[in-house]
Amino acid sequence: MLKTIIFAIVLANLSGLGVTIGAHRLWSHRSFKARIPLKILLATCFAFSCQGSIWMWAAWHPVHHKFAETDGDPHNSTRGFFYSHIGWLFTYDHPKFKKNLEKIDMSDVENETFIICSTKRI
DSSP, X not given: OHXXXXXXXXXXXXXXXXXXXXXXXXXXXXXSOOOHHHHHHHHHHHXXXXXXXXXXXXXXXXXXXXXXXXXXXXXXXXXXXHHXXXXXXXXXXXXXXXXXXXXXXXXXXXXXXXXXXXXXXX
């Protein structure tokens, strides 16, 4: 049905905004400050994406940038195309990555009052 197609397109775009503006720019790179209503909107849009938790995104992404293409990178592309895009989700985390993850300051995300469940995959 046309309504379903329109709904899917709207939902895909909202989830994309939740990932790119919310998890990526706001919580991972901390490139801007936002008030609670915008944070709640972005967190809701991020939830539509089904890409784990905000905590996981905000912690893993800086590690990915800082230790790119090493064993400390969660999506190490030297392990192959499939691994860097999907495979890393189905494997155990490398010990170097776990050690690097502990160095990331997550206090700002952990202090968000509206993020009730911040799933940590360590």
